[in-house]
Amino acid sequence: MAAATNFYSIVAGVGAGTGRSVALKFAKTYPVALLARNPANYESIVKEIKAAGGQAIGISTDVSSESSVKNAFAEIQKEFKGKKLAAAIYNVGGRFVRKPFLEMTSEEYEAGYEANGKGFFLFAQATLPLLLESVPDSTHPPSLIITGATASLRGSANMSSFASGKFALRATGQSLAREFGPKGVHIAHAxxxxxxxxPRTKEWPVNEGVDDGKISSDAIADSYWYLHTQPRSHFTQELDVRPYVEKF
Amino acid sequence: MAAATNFYSIVAGVGAGTGRSVALKFAKTYPVALLARNPANYESIVKEIKAAGGQAIGISTDVSSESSVKNAFAEIQKEFKGKKLAAAIYNVGGRFVRKPFLEMTSEEYEAGYEANGKGFFLFAQATLPLLLESVPDSTHPPSLIITGATASLRGSANMSSFASGKFALRATGQSLAREFGPKGVHIAHAxxxxxxxxPRTKEWPVNEGVDDGKISSDAIADSYWYLHTQPRSHFTQELDVRPYVEKF
Amino acid sequence: MAAATNFYSIVAGVGAGTGRSVALKFAKTYPVALLARNPANYESIVKEIKAAGGQAIGISTDVSSESSVKNAFAEIQKEFKGKKLAAAIYNVGGRFVRKPFLEMTSEEYEAGYEANGKGFFLFAQATLPLLLESVPDSTHPPSLIITGATASLRGSANMSSFASGKFALRATGQSLAREFGPKGVHIAHAxxxxxxxxPRTKEWPVNEGVDDGKISSDAIADSYWYLHTQPRSHFTQELDVRPYVEKF
Amino acid sequence: MAAATNFYSIVAGVGAGTGRSVALKFAKTYPVALLARNPANYESIVKEIKAAGGQAIGISTDVSSESSVKNAFAEIQKEFKGKKLAAAIYNVGGRFVRKPFLEMTSEEYEAGYEANGKGFFLFAQATLPLLLESVPDSTHPPSLIITGATASLRGSANMSSFASGKFALRATGQSLAREFGPKGVHIAHAxxxxxxxxPRTKEWPVNEGVDDGKISSDAIADSYWYLHTQPRSHFTQELDVRPYVEKF
Structure with a gap:
């Protein structure tokens, strides 16, 4: 594991699903910093990566807090001193509120934006200068990869909190792709x-009766790695992903 | 002017352009409450409406402040006691920030969401209960009409602040259309x-050399009135508007 | 009826629904030519318009046949000699095929394109030169208005025939809007x-239990008239329309 | 080359660019049948594949002719008797017509649909039954991969021929994804x-002054292979691709 040791990667928003799979995937090539509010969300993943011969650190971070993000990046740069950032993945779910609009508190509505709007702003401001520095000598174009959702394209009933956050995230991602793409940084949105x-969704009655009716998080990790390794003459800005049995 | 006197309307975000034209248009049928942070933005419009025989009040309001919105609606309901809300227009521009992403402060980035995300949330929570009450006996379906922009569909370079706000606004509008449409309230997004x-854009070098290369705000007002008068068997959720010479 | 007698209008694709409502609406201002393959589809509408004091002719036309379209326009220009074209509406449904892809014949698949691709091409080539001539002196910008459908935006299962035709129609409409809008012709897509x-859909079990769960064709006619009367500083290219209880 | 010899692949529309790169890529795993109207377009690629130890045949085919497609598939099945179809790529460009709408002949307008609408219909009807047969035992989900373009999303001025064809292609692809995805066949649109x-675009003044301002066809081939190897719990229906310096 981890040959290209002049570079490292960051995954914000790790837990049992996409974040863990992505971290394990990128750790095969780069040391990885894992950000999550709750250390329980990254501790076992750090162990798993180390056990496989990789390098990882976990940092408790509240991505929607300017000072918390600042501290996290200070720690990352101390930890990975002398290395450059090859890839940053923003996979923050945030608090998911699904309820009738008139029952929603202002705080609940804003939760979507806190995680996916403001949080991403802070993360992108911290990572883009580092990614720009890597343009001249990274093997693959330095990448900022963003996790979107159905709600990135469609505001469904009772989903105004999550959808407004995911729409804001997509808007910002597009804006960054148009500003930083020509500078050699790959901004991709999945x-x-x-x-x-x-584990948490095992019993959910979704696409029942088929073995593979939910999305494999390892396959998502493969797609993020594929996006990262695209040459800059061929950047994908957006791709969708769903199980074969999903209605859409 | 103002025959259907059992009903009134609200326009949030008035100034020299769309807000004024929309207020004048709706004032031909309904008394209208004008919201703007700065009284200078509504005072002359209130006079204009009264001079034409209409009824209008202006209320200084910061739409992104929960208490300010609460006060405004208390005043509206006192002023229009006994009347029901027929139409609410959300036309808040907010602070417009266009600059390279890495030069943007957190406060500048959030300005887009403050005006178009959180502000609309507060406005919609205040108006929807009133609009629902009007469903049984209003002449036209009670309407919540939202002003979007190019940046509602596309995050351009240097536009992450405005685009993230306008995307969030569109997401919320779609969510409300799907929740409140079936209850008889028309949510439309332009x-x-x-x-x-x-006046402010007179000298802007946009679509130069043609007389009508910028959008007539009176025509926007006509389109909002047309949207308001659609029967509920035929609701438009979204329409676009541009000058005939505009590149798109 | 029919004051602005220097101008006339054309509606292609008339029957019991949208086409009839649109023809009646536009006939209040302009003489109207009605095109349909089967005379039974326009004969009663012609009578209805005349009985109301309007002017109308019906012409049996196969819009996907070059010679049939040529004959129709020769007849129209003879009939309305000295008048100019103010508005042309393309409302052709065509043969609707909904079936599993592997059971579809080549002819069935192409039916969607014949009506909505090729038919519109021929109609647009015949009407655009006439609409361009009207630019200098028509009251409203000369208009070419196109009827789209859900399938204009989305290719559902078993709908490849209709969707491919409606997608092609939308593509062509967008292309024309960008080419002829700057020349003063309004191309709009609903x-x-x-x-x-x-009558034909009365018993369809759609949005049951509500009185107005299907779209009023008279309301569609109002929207087409509204589109036609927009000034050119404020052109709508696309708007959607659905019943308030429709899932979307 | 070509380990998984129980399966083969088909690439329709080969020439100097994407088709060649895709054929070379898929030939590393599967024997490949190359379809093009003009044998000159596939002959050298067949040689190249064979020289590398792969297996390939070329068949002169007019994809918009029912009988020509029928003959091609009869030959393919004879040639690859006992093997199953793993992947079919539709990369037909067709005749590209870019001209003012009123200067276009009916035949020129239809050229877009002939290649991308009707041609794809015939190709999909021929390949889908074969792909369905492969579902139970192929290593990767059997795949039908479609080449789209900017004009798949946007009808620009003077582009009605190409855009109407590419829109029709996208509509049909979506329809097939929704019908055949749940049956295990992966339909993807790039x-x-x-x-x-x-070679033909070398001198085009596009994104000048940068080395990699045009899209690498080998990178496209990598993306098609990546799409083909996605597991069915994680199907991408659509992805975009552009050079980092491209305006969009």
């Missing part, structure tokens, strides 16, 4: 349109 | 794709 | 997203 | 948004 197959 | 012809 | 309330 | 770097 629309994860379906339930991810993780 | 994408204003071009520069509006107002 | 996405009719729901079942229209006509 | 939007190639930019000029491809091939």
């Amino acid at each position: 629309i994860i349109d379906g339930v991810i197959d993780i | 994408i204003i794709d071009g520069v509006i012809d107002i | 996405i009719i997203d729901g079942v229209i309330d006509i | 939007i190639i948004d930019g000029v491809i770097d091939i």
Whole structure:
């Protein structure tokens, strides 16, 4: 594991699903910093990566807090001193509120934006200068990869909190792709349109009766790695992903 | 002016352009409450409406402040006691920030969401209960009409602040259309794709050399009135608008 | 009826629904030529318009046949000699094929394109030169208005014939809007997203239990008239339309 | 080359660019049948594949002719008797017509649909039964991969021929994805948004002054292979691709 040791990667928003799979995947090539509010969300993944011969650190971070993000990046740069950032993945779910609009508190509505709007702003401001520095000598174009959802494209009933955050995230991602793409940084947005197959969703009655009716998080990790390794003459800005049995 | 006197309307975000034209248009049928942070933005419009025999009040309101919105609606309901809400227009521009992403402060980035995300949330929570009450006996389906922009559909370079706010606004509008449409409230979103012809933009070098290369705000007002008068068997959720010479 | 007698209009694709309502609406201002393959589809509408004091002719036309379209326009220009074309509406449904892809014949698949691709091409080539001539002196910008459908935006299972035709129609409409809009001709596309309330659909189990769960064709006619009367500083290229109870 | 010899692949529309690169890529795993109207377009590629130890045949085919497609598939099945179809790629460009709408002949307009509408219909009807047969035992989900373009999403001025064809292609692809996805066949659509770097485009003044301002066709081939190898719990229906310096 981890040959290209002049570079490292960051995954914000790790837990039992996409974040863990992505971290394990990128750790095969790069040391990886894992950000999550709750250390329980990254501790076992750090162990798993180390056990496989990789390098990883976990940092408790509240991505929607300017000072918390600042501290996290100070720690990352101390830890990975002398290395450059090859890839940053923003996979923050945030608090998911699904309820009738008139029953929603202002705080609940804003939760979507806190995680996916403001949080991404802070993360992108911290990572883009580092990614720009890597343009001249990274093997693959330095990449900022963003996790979107069905709600990135469609505001469904009772989903105004999550959808407003995911729409804001997509808007910002497009804006960054148009500003930083020509500078050699790859900004990609993945629309994860379906339930991810993780312990917590095992019993969810989604696409029942088929073995593979939920999205494999390892397959998502493969797609993020594929996006990262695209040459800059061929950048994908957006792709969608769903199980074969999903209605869409 | 103002025959259907059992009903009133609200326009949030008035100034020299769309807000003024929409207020004048709706004031031909309904008394109208005008919301703007700065009284200078509504005072002359209130006079204009009264001079034409209509009824209008202006209320200084910061739409992104929960208490300010609460006060405004208390005043509206006192002022229009006994009347029901027929139409609410959300036309808040907010602070417009266009600059390279890495030069943007967190406060500048959030300005887009403050005006178009959180502000609309507060406005919609205040107006929807009133609009629902009007469903049984209003002449036209009670309407919540939202002003969008090019940036509602596309995140351009240097536009992450405005685009993230306008995307969030569109997401919320779609969510409300799907929740409140079936209850008889018409939620419509207009994408204003071009520069509006107002005093401030007179000298802007946009679509030069033609007389009508900027959007007439009176025509926008006509389109909002047309949307308001659609029967509920025929609701438009979204329409775009641009000058005939506009590149798109 | 019919004051502005220096101008006339054309509606291609008339029957019991949208076409009839649009023809009646436009006949209040302009003489109207009605095109349909089967005379039974326009004969009663011609009578209805005349009985109301309007002017109308019907011409049996196969819009996907070059010679049939040529004959129709020769007849129209003879009939309305000295008048100019103010508005042309393309409302051709064509043969609707909904079936599993592997059971579809080549002829069935192409039926969608014949009506909505090739037919519109021929209609647009015949009407655009006439609409361009009207630019200098028509009251409203000369208009070419196109009827789209849910299938203009989405290719559902078993709908490849209709969707490929409606997608092709939308593509061509966008292309024309960008070429002829700057020349003063208004090209507008309406996405009719729901079942229209006509005799044939009365018993269809769609949005049951509500009085107005299907789209009023008279309301569609109002929207087409509204589109036609927009000034050129404020052109709508696309709007959607659906019943308030429609899932979308 | 070519380990999984129980399966083969088909590439329709080969020439100097994407088709050749895709054929070479898939030939590393599967024997491949190359379809093009003009044998000159596949002959050298067949040689190249054979020289590398792969297996390939070329068949002169007019994809918009029912009988020509029928003959091609009869030959393919004879040639690859006992093997099953793993992947079919539809990469037909067709005749590209870009001209003012009123100067276009009916035949020129229809050229877009002939290649991308009707041609794809015939290709999909021929390949889908074969792909369905492969579902139970292919290593990767059997795949039908479609080449789209900027014009798949947008009808620009003077582009009605190409755009109507590419829109029709996308509509049909979506329809097939929704019908055959749940049966285990992967239908994917790639939007190639930019000029491809091939001998013919070498001198085109596109994104000048940068080395990699045109899309690498080998990178497109990698993306098609990546799409083919996605597991069915994680199907991408659509992705876009453009050079990092491309305006979009």
